[in-house]
Amino acid sequence: MISTNLKKLRLHHKLTQEEVAFRINVSRQVIAKWEKGESTPDLGHCQALAKLYNVSIDNLVNFNGEDMNVIIPIPPKGKHFFGVAKMGERGQIVIPKKARDVFQIEPGDTLVILGDEDRGLAIVPEKMMHAFFNLVQTPFQKEDE
Incomplete structure (x- = not known):
């Protein structure tokens, strides 16, 4: 390899x-x-x-x-590719174990699903939301600055 x-x-x-x-x-x-x-x-x-x-x-x-089964470049340090997940009939997905381990996601944790029609979906553990929003600038924040 x-x-x-x-x-x-x-x-x-x-x-x-x-x-x-x-x-x-x-x-x-x-x-x-x-x-x-x-x-x-x-x-x-x-x-x-x-x-x-x-x-x-x-x-x-x-x-x-x-x-x-994906041809992707090796992810940069701190970035991860955990594989793929298929959506079930009722919209459920299984988060790969390595992703759960890296982000310390436990059964019963609340996950927030965010969407951007241009960039796709993001799944963020609720306990990390504050830090996540500090990293992401919305177009509205840019105009107000």
Whole structure:
């Protein structure tokens, strides 16, 4: 997985093997071997690569978009892709376990569903609403400032 992720990230960031090699202080041949899966970067180089691409080390090493039947780039650090959920007949969805763990959502918690016809839906735990609204500026706030 890491070899595929390294190549996808490099191409996504529009960098050559030479540019990546220069930025993390290795040779272009080392980058080529990592991308072909002939060798793997040590922890120090993984840290440098994760920093270069602004992704977590876990996603750099383990992210597998093919497992999710979706072709997406590796999410930036602090951003997550938890997979997909299908809506049931009565409108119910199951929030993936990893998402529940990351956001500490427990059975019985209240979730707020927000919608923007241009940007889609957001599901926010009620306990995080105040912080969420401080991060999101509405068009009305921009005009009043």
